[in-house]
Amino acid sequence: MRRLIWIFLILYALAGMSGAQGSDLKLTWSPVWNTITDTIEVVGSANIPDQFYFFLEAAPWDPADDAPTWMPVISFQMSPVVDDVLGKWNTALFPDGFYQLRLHAVNSANESFHYALAPILINNDGELVNLEAVEVIAMPGMAQASAAPQLENRLPLQVGGHIKNFDDESQAAMRTAGMTWVKKQVTYGISDGKDLIEAAHAQGYKVLLGALGQKERLAEDFDAYVADFAKYVAHLAKLGADAIEVWNEPNIDREWPAGQVNGASYTRLLKAAYEAIKAVNPETLVISGAPAPTGFFGGGCAWSGCDDDVFMYQMARAAAADYADCIGIHYNEGILPPRAQGGDRRSEHPTRYLIPMLRRVTWPFRNADIPMCMTEIGYLSPEGYGPLSQGFWWAATTSVAEQAAWLSEALLIMSNYDDMPVEVAIIWNIDFELYGEDPQAGYAIIRPDGSCPACEAIAKLQR
Numbered sequence: 001m002r003r004l005i006w007i008f009l010i011l012y013a014l015a016g017m018s019g020a021q022g023s024d025l026k027l028t029w030s031p032v033w034n035t036i037t038d039t040i041e042v043v044g045s046a047n048i049p050d051q052f053y054f055f056l057e058a059a060p061w062d063p064a065d066d067a068p069t070w071m072p073v074i075s076f077q078m079s080p081v082v083d084d085v086l087g088k089w090n091t092a093l094f095p096d097g098f099y100q101l102r103l104h105a106v107n108s109a110n111e112s113f114h115y116a117l118a119p120i121l122i123n124n125d126g127e128l129v130n131l132e133a134v135e136v137i138a139m140p141g142m143a144q145a146s147a148a149p150q151l152e153n154r155l156p157l158q159v160g161g162h163i164k165n166f167d168d169e170s171q172a173a174m175r176t177a178g179m180t181w182v183k184k185q186v187t188y189g190i191s192d193g194k195d196l197i198e199a200a201h202a203q204g205y206k207v208l209l210g211a212l213g214q215k216e217r218l219a220e221d222f223d224a225y226v227a228d229f230a231k232y233v234a235h236l237a238k239l240g241a242d243a244i245e246v247w248n249e250p251n252i253d254r255e256w257p258a259g260q261v262n263g264a265s266y267t268r269l270l271k272a273a274y275e276a277i278k279a280v281n282p283e284t285l286v287i288s289g290a291p292a293p294t295g296f297f298g299g300g301c302a303w304s305g306c307d308d309d310v311f312m313y314q315m316a317r318a319a320a321a322d323y324a325d326c327i328g329i330h331y332n333e334g335i336l337p338p339r340a341q342g343g344d345r346r347s348e349h350p351t352r353y354l355i356p357m358l359r360r361v362t363w364p365f366r367n368a369d370i371p372m373c374m375t376e377i378g379y380l381s382p383e384g385y386g387p388l389s390q391g392f393w394w395a396a397t398t399s400v401a402e403q404a405a406w407l408s409e410a411l412l413i414m415s416n417y418d419d420m421p422v423e424v425a426i427i428w429n430i431d432f433e434l435y436g437e438d439p440q441a442g443y444a445i446i447r448p449d450g451s452c453p454a455c456e457a458i459a460k461l462q463r
Contacts, residue, residue: 024045024046024047024048024082025044025045025046025047025048025103025105025113025114025115026044026045026103026115027042027043027044027086027101027103027115027117028043028044028045028083029117029134034119034120034121034134035121035123036089036091036120036121036122036123037091037122037123037124037125038090038091038092038124039088039089039090039091039092040088040089040091041085041087041088041089042056042073042085042086042087042088042089042101043083043084043085043086044081044083044086044103044115045081045082045083045084046077046080046081046086046103046105047080047081047082048105048107048113049107050107050108050109051080051105051106051107051108052078052106052107052108052235053076053077053078053105053106053235054076054077054080054081054086054103054104054105054106055072055073055074055075055076055077055087055104056072056073056074056086056087056089056101056102056103056104057070057071057072057073057101057102057104058070058071058073058089058094058099058100058101058102059071059099059100059102060097060098060099060100061097061098061099061100061118061119061120062098068100070102071094072190072191073087073089073090073101074086074087074088074089075189075190076188076189076192076232078228078231086103089101091122091124092124094122095122096121096122096123096124096125097121097122098118098119098120098121098122099118099119099120099121099122100116100117100118100119100120101116101117101118101120102114102115102116102117103115103116106235108238110235110238110239115136116136117134117135117136118134118135119134120134150180150204150205150206151180151203151204151205152180153178153180154178154462154463155178155179155180155411155415155458155461155462155463156411156412156415156416156461156463157411157414157415157422157423157424157425158180158181158206158423158424158425159177159178159179159180159181159411159424159425159426159427159458160174160179160180160181160182160183160205160206160208160424160425160426160427161173161174161177161179161181161182161183161426161427161429161430161445162183162184162376162426162427162428162429162430163182163183163184163429163430163431164429164430164431164432164433165431166182166184166196166199166200167431169431169446169450170430170431170446171203173430173431173445173446173452173455174205174430174455176452176455176456176459177427177445177452177454177455177456177458177459178458178459178461178462179205179427179458180204180205180206181205181206181207181208181242181243181424181426182196182200182205182206182207182208183207183208183209183210183245183375183426184196184207184208184209184210185209185210185211185212185248186209186210186211186212186236187211187212187213187214188211188212188213188214188228188229188232189214189232192232192235192236192239193207193209193236193239193241194239196209197209197239197240197241201240206242206243207240207241207242207243208241208242208243208244208245208285208287208375208424208426209236209241209243209244209245210244210245210248210375211229211232211233211236211244211245211246211247211273212247212248212255213225213229213232213247215253215255215256215257216257218256218257218260218269219257219260222260222265222268226268226269226272227272229269229272229273230269230272230273230275230276231276233246233273233276233277234276234277234279234280236277236284237276237277237280237281237284238280238281240281241281241284242283242284242285243284243285243286243287243326243373243424244273244277244284244285244286244287245287245288245289245290245328245373245375246269246270246273246274246286246287246288246289246324247266247269247270247289248289248290249289249290249291249292249330250266250269250289250291250311251263251266251291251292251294251305251306251307251308251311252291252292252294252304252305252306253303253304253305254292255292256305258303258304259303261301261304261305261306261311262301262306262311262314263306263310263311263312263313263314263315263316263317263318263320264314264315264317264318266289266311266315266320267314267315267318267319267320267323268318270288270289270315270320270323270324271322271323273286273323274286274323274324275323285325285326285373285423286323286324286325286326287324287325287326287327287328287373287375288315288320288323288324288326288327288328289328290328290329290330290373290375290376291306291308291311291312291328291330292305292308292330293308293330293331293332293333293351293357293360294307294308294351295307295347295349295350295351297310308351308360309350309360309363309364312327312360312361312364312365313364315364316364316365316368321365321368321370324370325370326370326371326372326373326423326424327361327365327370327371327372327373327420328372328373328375329357329358329361329372329373329374329375330374330375330376330377330428331351331354331357331374331376331377331378331410332376332377332378332379332380332428332443333351333352333394334352334353334354334379334406335352335394335395335397335398336352336353337402337405337406337409338354338355338406338409338410338413339354339355339409339413340353341353341355341356345394346394354410354413354414355413358372358414358417358419358420358422359419361420362419362420365420366419366420370420371420371421371422371423372420372421372422372423373422373423373424373425373426374414374422374424374425374426375424375426376426376428377407377410377425377426377427377428378407378427378428378429378443379395379398379402379403379406379407379443380392380395380398380403380439380442380443381395381398381399381400381402381403381442381443382395382396382398382439382442383398383399383400383447384400384447384448384449385435385439385441385442385448386435388439388442389436389437389438389439391437392439392442395442400447400453401453403445403453403454404445404453404454404456404457404458405457407427407445407454407457407458408454408457408458408460408461410425411425411458411461412461427445427454427458428443429443429444429445430444430445430446431444431446432444
């Protein structure tokens with residue numbers, strides 16, 4: 001029966017090939033490699049007409065599964081390959097079992113083309129299993145999905161949620177709150193958010209992608225990596241991202257190379273990204289990477305980073321406003337109501353308070369006609385999880401009820417901030433589950449019991 005299924009798939013592929021027909025897209029597979037271990041070199045060709053990039057991916061092999069979960073084998077490769085090594089597959093990173101391996105090429109029109117092989121057995125114990133020959137199972141082009149009508153925004157400003165999973169639970173929470181945007185971070189060489197864009201657009205949401213890169217590669221060759229990163233964000237715009245935040249918290253060495261943190265240096269990357277994005281999709285909103293709100297560096301810069309206000313002054317002097325549609329901002333360390341402007345037991349630093357934090361961003365860009373985008377706003381509550389890690393002790397007494405009320409109030413304040421309007425606000429976060437040294441789940445508005453008090457509080461702001 002399994003043999004009949006494979007034959008059907010091969011006949012279907014040969015009958016249904018569209019843009020891939022006549023193009024050079026193939027995997028050259030050794031006939032003895034039906035069982036593989038360790039790391040192997042995958043050989044073939046990826047050289048379709050007008051090719052933009054290619055990568056390899058694998059998924060568990062089940063002929064009855066119409067929507068397998070694909071996992072990257074290698075990152076995006078920008079240069080064509082003809083009858084040579086496409087990349088190395090480290091099978092030790094995959095649980096033992098049967099897989100299909102797929103070569104995935106994308107052209108400049110965002111059309112995807114595939115060449116897939118199965119069944120391939122990963123068995124890192126090295127045991128030989130008697131298998132049928134590995135065969136080609138599909139080579140079709142993939143049509144682009146059309147977008148559904150966008151959701152109507154009835155909140156006083158545009159609001160979205162940063163998600164881990166775009167599933168029924170997270171969508172239900174966002175719809176209850178009246179959110180119309182969804183945010184997720186993607187990383188150059190690893191992910192591009194294509195599946196999220198298609199799924200979210202089908203449900204009427206706008207999509208904000210936080211585009212990340214590798215600071216190590218940026219440190220090795222800044223100009224070359226900036227050029228490659230610009231191509232990557234252009235690809236995100238081609239896929240239909242409604243907004244792209246260019247990098248994340250580039251004022252600290254957790255995200256940017258130590259010793260190279262500077263707002264002017266970041267603006268060079270922002271400029272390249274902006275020009276690349278607008279060249280392919282002028283409608284994509286470009287948001288500057290929000291700095292980490294901090295006074296750790298004593299009002300200046302050090303080897304490991306800069307205070308956010310200093311970094312934003314450097315950005316402003318480098319004309320960052322000319323290369324963005326919106327200035328990114330984060331606020332995530334509040335322990336008092338958003339209207340408060342004093343009384344924090346830790347210090348009176350402006351980053352503790354929402355309104356002074358808005359002023360902190362406004363001032364460097366006061367002469368630029370540009371809005372803010374709050375790409376991360378959240379209140380941490382340990383309720384339902386247990387004690388917080390040492391670095392987050394300050395939120396120990398914040399309740400879920402306060403989290404809900406404060407998020408609602410913060411949105412109202414931002415909707416009325418006239419000096420530098422807030423274009424969109426993204427709640428950090430909807431459904432994250434990690435609760436440890438970095439207690440992301442404590443920020444989540446979906447709580448451990450499945451309730452979402454913040455959803456109900458935000459929904460009351462709807463007109």
